[in-house]
Amino acid sequence: MSEQSHAVGSEAEGATSASGSWPISLTDVTVRYPNGVVALKDVSLEIEPGQMVAVVGLSGSGKSTLIRTVNGLVQPTAGTVRVGEHEMTALRGKALRHARGDIGMIFQSFNLADRTSVFRNTMVGRFSHTSTWRTVLGISSHHDRDIVMRALDSVGMLEKVWERAGALSGGQKQRVAIARALSQEPSVMLADEPVASLDPPTAHAVMHDLERINHERGLTVMVNLHLMDLARQYTTRMIGLRAGEVVFDGPAASATDADFEEIYGRPVQPRDRLDVS
């Protein structure tokens, strides 16, 4: 659909990203957890550079697992995952950490250290580019500091830089988390239910931020959602997961209620939408 227009955007603003935007490719990925639960069954996906993709499914459908195989937080039992030049499933140790540095991620519960300043939290994004002893001692270079400040500024959180993360509102925390991911200068952005803990206006604001990152920086964005209207409104392609299998893959805007019922495995309910209309 509108992927072509994003490709233009990535050329214009691509300078802010370390290596442009990358494709994501999963081939026959199966994840079986030690307790026997099969979270993903033979999932194969090709995501183009610069695409904004929603992964939709109910909780327990495997979408959290899917997004975590992309940055290697979950290692598949079978199959391969490639992100740009990295074959994530083949990497271990330092090489894996380095590859993760090129993949930003935000979470439902923000995952900031609440007792620490916004600055320190955002600085985490520079870890894969900085020597361990410097980060452990909390010494930051001018270059890293500059990147962190710019990332905070781009999400409108610069004035909060010296405040404790715990003192921020939910929406502000998620913005700091986005800044943390952006300061990695990533080529891919992952978001695991980024707005599920936020009220509707804030949810829209955060989705808007992600959309802007996709448009302006041309980053490939993969976002887990369980709400149908957010998927339709903000993403171009939608992947539906049910019980670990891909049951839908197509343009998000034109996905019908029947398509969502197929993904959810039940009739559509009011709680499947963020905005009551």
Place this chain on the structure above:
Amino acid sequence: MTATDTAAPARTPALPIPPRPRQVAARAAATIVTIVVLVSFWGLDLEWSKIAQLPQDLVHYGRLMFSDPDWSMLPEAALQTWRSVSMAWIGAIAGVVLSTLLGIPAAHGVGPAWVRFPLRWSFAVIRAVPDVLIAIIILTVTGLTPFTGALALAIGGIGTHAKWTYETIEAVPPGTAEAVRASGGSLWEVVRWGLWPVAAPELMSLALYRFEINVRTSAILGLIGVGGIGAMLTQYTQHREWDVVGVLIIVVVVVTMLIDAVSGKVRRRIMEGATVRDVERKH
């Protein structure tokens, strides 16, 4: 028991009451505990007649100690208390630092099994040895000095504080650490910026609690002669100078309660998290 409800007609089907579990194990345990308690009374050689006399004795010695305390000994008592508290403080700091260094690798998800288990096992061994015994072992090397006391408190503190440390680290919600890992952080970075900031308030609070415990223990350590208020107390008790003993007891109780109150306030404040305040303003 409810089956014999006379009002219900005979036709009503019997309620499917689940069979009451037979708590054989619980009953056996209760019986054993009872026997142990009874036997231990036997072994103590209790002289019941003396218990009857106890209130009378308490009043007698209480009068000796507190009717006319020898306040001229107050400066000396304060000085010795200060030594005890210093011993407790140095012991707490050294113990907490060592416990943190040893306790974090002992946490599940940080150190590998071959590091975790020997560490946990050593903590358990240290916990099994009373602080006084540790002091007696150390004083063969360092002699009868307050330093021996501080060292014994530090080593003895590792047993419990290192255990608290790894338990606290293991109880940290995994989110922040996952975020550090997701952005390419190494194990060191995960510990430093994903686990430590989340666990630190509780660890600091436990460290202060360790200090409170040490204040009490340091008085006991004085009994074996490493100095401080405990040593003074033994000395004057042995010479039966009750008016001085009274002063010492007053000083110990007042100082301990003061430290507990202040330390408790600080701990509460740490755990609640201060009101919004700018951290790291320096940057």
